[in-house]
Amino acid sequence: MFIKSSLVRKVIIPVTLAFLVSSSIISTVSANEKTSNFSDVSSRYAESVNYLVDYKISKGVSETQYGIDQQIKRGDAAIILANALGLPTEGTSDSGFTDVPKRGVAAINALKKAGIVDGKSSKHFGFDDLLKRGEIALMLTKSSAYNLKGNKDNVKFTDVNVRYSEAVAGLIDNKLTNGISATSFGTDDNLKRGEYAIFIYKAEMIKKESSADKIAPQLIYSGEKELKVGFNEIFEMPIVTATDNVDENLVVLNKVFFGITEVQSVDTKKPGTYTITFSAKDKAGNEAENLIIKVIVENEDTLSPAIAAAELAIANLPTIEELKTIHSEELLKAREYVMKVFAINEEAEIKGMDKLTDLEIQMAKLQAKExxxxxxxxxxxxxxxxxxxxxxxxxxxxxxxxxxxxxxxxxxxxxxxxxxxxxxxxxxxxxxxxxxxxxxxxxxxxxxxxxxxxxxxxxxxxxxxxxxxxxxxxxxxxxxxxxxxxxxxxxxxxxxxxxxxxxxxQPELSFNTYASIVVFGEIRGLSTSFQNLSSEIVTVKKVEMFSGSALKFKYTKEELDSQDISTVISPYGQFGISLTIRSGIWQADDNYIKYTISDGTKDYEYISRLKK
Structure with a gap:
């Protein structure tokens, strides 16, 4: 996510600063594909297939078929597994396999580097070979995959030898699968796409459960926190939304109080001060910090009716061409209404005053002629x-x-x-x-x-x-x-x-720093910016990120300039960068960005803490 500003540029700096390109996660999913289109997905597989498609881990063999009963190849299984694990592909060495087509190179390189897969030989991966149940057990239980552990003494299947016993125990004890019978796991049986979808989905759920959501949602509101509404005017409830690191479409609740008494709504016929308390809770039970908006209903308006009466009296007056001396009383009555308005507020604006003045002058002319x-x-x-x-x-x-x-x-x-x-x-x-x-x-x-x-x-x-x-x-x-x-x-x-x-x-600057990409509590993407609210030109001399007292990265003015990022910010201009952090930084309260800013005469330091 990048800040929409003419001063914001993509930053590409080796090792510590890079942007995530499309090859970093190997995706086999069409963005428009919907699981409801698959006619071969029964209720047994629906939840698993939905998850894989929704999270762009896998796709169907066609627009209408997922291929539930088709046997899956080693190459396709490797691509899906790499997608699910989100393995980085940049900097991985070539696996050396000669039978891997271009679409599978990045995934298999990443899996081999992580120690999750091996080939049939040093040159042959077996990309088009069918995947066996024993092989997928070895892949999924690796520590660099889902690290599934189990007690091999509980494995009683007669077709599971020493090579597979720990891996099969990991699948069984974590309830990813059972044997194909009471005595056989089906180690050498070919695995079907539907079964593989269930394996991946259950492994993903175990991983998600291990990193429970403890971050509270945040209420989003851009308006004023004290509102005024006229007597008997229509009051529209402020629009408040909620954002959460995990859940979407959170419901925002509100309670309205008049004084200390809870009421149904703001009654604009009853002047006084109302408070509206907004709240939200995510599925994990984390509660957002309440947002309180004060609404002041003003006393009944006596000026508006007076103005309306004056304007009506003026509107009912004849035109200049129709005016006769017999209309003098109507003019005087209209002027009387106008004076009542000015007695309430001498600065009030009344529509038709030019007409009234013109008619009074014309009336005077008519009378003067007589x-x-x-x-x-x-x-x-x-x-x-x-x-x-x-x-x-x-x-x-x-x-x-x-x-x-x-x-x-x-x-x-x-x-x-x-x-x-x-x-x-x-x-x-x-x-x-x-x-x-x-x-x-x-x-x-x-x-x-x-x-x-x-x-x-x-x-x-x-x-x-x-x-x-x-x-x-x-x-x-x-x-x-x-x-x-x-x-x-x-x-x-x-x-x-x-x-x-x-x-x-010190130059007045407004900062905004937040984690744009968070994967299971680890920051993978970061956006930081500020707006120059002062009337002076300022220069960015250094941008540093700290986690506690540990410096995570630093960019000098020269390094930023070399990436075509403008470091000289005009009055009311904006500076911003978006970063992708390969190694990741754990979310913590003490993560912050330190800016060193100069106004040409002196250097100043600013701290911008990451928003949760």
């Missing part, structure tokens, strides 16, 4: 309705805008018209601008002071606080841009924090 005096009176009335300058507040802005609209309408009708109170309107407009600037500055200062206050004490600062310190400085800069003379509380703390961050600075 009487300029009425237009002037409307403007003067709007100005008089304004609070005194000393009492003016930001929430009065709509009144000031409305007064200006009336005044502009008067001037459209008569540019020379005299309107009493025009100076008051101008002052009100200027005052609104001042209030907006003051509020903007107040909010900016409050934001900067809050950011500074939220910073930890200087002696508690770590590299993780870098973004918070920078954000606080940005807030301060924004406030001073509004008023260079502004006083901001805590500025000395910010300056001290910035000085401290220069001392302890």
């Amino acid at each position: 009487s300029l005096e009425k237009a002037i009176a409307s403007a003067e009335k709007a100005i008089v309705a304004l609070p005194e300058i000393e009492q003016l507040k930001l929430e009065n802005e709509s009144l000031v805008l409305q007064a200006r609209n009336f005044v502009n309408l008067v001037f459209e009708l008569d540019a020379q018209a005299i309107i009493e109170g025009a100076e008051k309107l101008e002052k009100a407009e200027a005052r609104i601008v001042e209030l907006k600037k003051a509020l903007e500055l107040e909010l900016a200062i409050a934001k900067a002071e809050a950011a500074i206050s939220a910073l930890p004490a200087i002696e508690q600062l770590t590299n993780d606080n870098s973004k918070a310190v920078k954000a606080a400085r940005l807030n301060v800069t924004e406030a001073l841009a509004l008023d260079a003379q502004a006083t901001i509380k805590g500025i000395e703390k910010l300056e001290a924090a910035e000085a401290k961050m220069k001392e302890i600075y």
